[in-house]
Amino acid sequence: MKADFCIYLICFINTVMKAKPLSDILSYILTGSKVMLVGDSGVGKTCMLVRFKDGAFLAGSFISTVGIDFRNFIINFLFVLCPHHLFQIWDTAGQERFRSVTHAYYRDAHALLLLYDVRNRASFDNIRVWLTEIHEYAQQDVVVMLLGNKVRRCISEQEFGVPFMETSAKSGLNVELAFTAVAR
Numbered sequence: 001m002k003a004d005f006c007i008y009l010i011c012f013i014n015t016v017m018k019a020k021p022l023s024d025i026l027s028y029i030l031t032g033s034k035v036m037l038v039g040d041s042g043v044g045k046t047c048m049l050v051r052f053k054d055g056a057f058l059a060g061s062f063i064s065t066v067g068i069d070f071r072n073f074i075i076n077f078l079f080v081l082c083p084h085h086l087f088q089i090w091d092t093a094g095q096e097r098f099r100s101v102t103h104a105y106y107r108d109a110h111a112l113l114l115l116y117d118v119r120n121r122a123s124f125d126n127i128r129v130w131l132t133e134i135h136e137y138a139q140q141d142v143v144v145m146l147l148g149n150k151v152r153r154c155i156s157e158q159e160f161g162v163p164f165m166e167t168s169a170k171s172g173l174n175v176e177l178a179f180t181a182v183a184r
């Protein structure tokens with residue numbers, strides 16, 4: 001009975017995952033998918049992670065991330081037979097001097113949330129550089145979503161040809177939506 005259920009479960013997930021090989025599905029279930037937060041220093045990557053995890057805003061002094069950090073989350077998205085799906089969110093350091101460290105982690109990322117600060121023009125101009133690095137180091141089928149963080153109100157336009165959303169780690173605007181959108 002239990003074995004039957006497992007077979008049905010795998011068949012169901014296989015359908016959902018567009019007939020990927022069984023080994024891929026099992027490793028996907030066991031290890032979860034990996035989502036990375038990338039973008040210039042100070043755009044709000046750590047705050048986005050904390051907002052998503054704890055529902056709080058890290059106000060006050062800004063402490064730059066050193067290297068890389070990750071936490072596991074359970075997200076509701078294969079709701080019928082597999083109600084919980086594990087994914088890891090990796091918060092990377094935006095500072096230039098850590099780039100060679102973070103590049104090494106791109107290869108097995110399933111999704112990248114690429115952030116800029118809507119109040120900082122340079123962080124927006126650098127999106128092109130980030131996309132070039134993503135194309136160089138990440139898998140070809142990686143999901144990329146661009147997030148304009150620190151918004152006060154939404155204006156939805158962008159020019160980079162990847163899905164885009166405006167967010168605020170401060171108010172929580174679209175934060176959960178951004179993570180669940182790339183987790184799907």
Ligand SMILES: Nc1nc2c(ncn2[C@@H]2O[C@H](COP(=O)(O)OP(=O)(O)OP(=O)(O)O)[C@@H](O)[C@H]2O)c(=O)[nH]1
Binds near residue numbers: 058061093151168171
């Ligand atoms: N007003 C406002 N401030 C924000 C928002 N998100 C982050 N901040 C502020 O921006 C500063 C930098 O945020 P972090 O999350 O530490 O930035 P980071 O991208 O992780 O920076 P690195 O670790 O250096 O890569 C902090 O002072 C935050 O309080 C937001 O949505 N609105």
